[in-house]
Amino acid sequence: MMRTTGELADGREIIWYDVEGSPPRVPGTDERDLPHTATSSQMRQDVLTGEWVAIASHRQSRTFMPPADECPLCPSREGRHTEVPTADYQVVAFENRFPSFSSHTDGVVPVDDGIEHMRAGVGRCEVVCFSSDHDGSFGSLSPEQARLVVDTWADRTTDLSAVEGVEQVFPFENRGAEMGVTLQHPHGQIYAYPFVPARAQRELESARAYRAETGRSLFGDIVEREVADGVRVIASNDSWVAFVPYAARWPMEVHFFPRVQRPDLPSLTDAERDDFARVYLDVLARFDRLYSTPMPYIAAWHQAPVHVDRDLAWLHLELYSTRRGEGKLKYLAGSESGMGAFVGDVLPEQQAEQLREAGA
Structure with missing residues (x-):
């Protein structure tokens, strides 16, 4: 597996993954004008169960079911810049623009008074695009491409496990509008939680x-x-x-x-x-x-x-x-x-x- 790192316009990390032996990957330049990512993610504990609930109100403005020609997960092209600033890719991972957990949290004051417990939602959320083919799915991948996704999950698990405060790394995929998917491009996500989920x-x-x-x-x-x-x-x-x-x-x-x-x-x-x-x-x-x-x-x-x-x-x-x-x-x-x-x-x-x- 070959790995190439880059940076998006707002400072988020992006990583291209290519099968060993592929031509060298040149990271593209994100030409969008984006403000640097800052969130107000917080976690509140349900004192009745001990479970943590993440509250990320900034996610209300995330992209919702755009038409195929406006998909933010497709490769960039002339006049249409996306989350992936190259003309193609095999597998790519990048920090979510609308994360539930982030290392860039602002204005969250911890609370701990016996009933109310709150702290910043520190962690990391990433998007993993399985293929540049907008109309594909994980099930339509070749065994070689699927193996590259497995290697990507493993690599991201290693990196995210080393992030301060992370306790659990959770790769997952939601497929289909019935499961709440808001982008149809074949992709999954990874949550790096600051706690072990219930x-x-x-x-x-x-x-x-x-x-x-x-x-x-x-x-x-x-x-x-x-x-x-x-x-x-x-x-x-x-x-x-x-x-x-x-x-x-x-x-x-x-x-x-x-x-x-x-x-x-x-x-x-x-x-x-x-x-x-x-x-x-x-x-x-x-x-x-x-x-x-x-x-x-x-x-x-x-x-x-x-x-x-x-x-x-x-x-x-x-x-x-x-x-x-x-x-x-x-x-x-x-x-x-x-x-x-x-x-x-x-x-x-x-x-x-x-x-x-x-x-x-």
């Missing part, structure tokens, strides 16, 4: 309790059980297993686990990165064959926290969709939104059967 904490607490009781890894035993049962396995290869979880919350949900415990993306071997690209593209193709239109989804990487519980964590990707049938969506209604208690629409075993039948 779901990650709960998984690690379960793993800690299981190890104390059995002396074994909860994640490892889940993988072993799913492989042995086979009923919910969708695809697998030498390094990875993809399966519908036993207690799937979403009408379509697949988890991807490496067969060997790895804490995070940077720790994956070359063979494991190649194998992930293959099995992931396989499952994404199955997703898109299920219905008459492409499947909306969220793909969420669960990595070890930066400073704690790295011996407990087991890297995995959770892929899920709110689509519960042709033209039908699952909404988080009373039970899910009010109490966090999910009610599944499709049996996990039925999900697995559908996805296996959707194979090439």
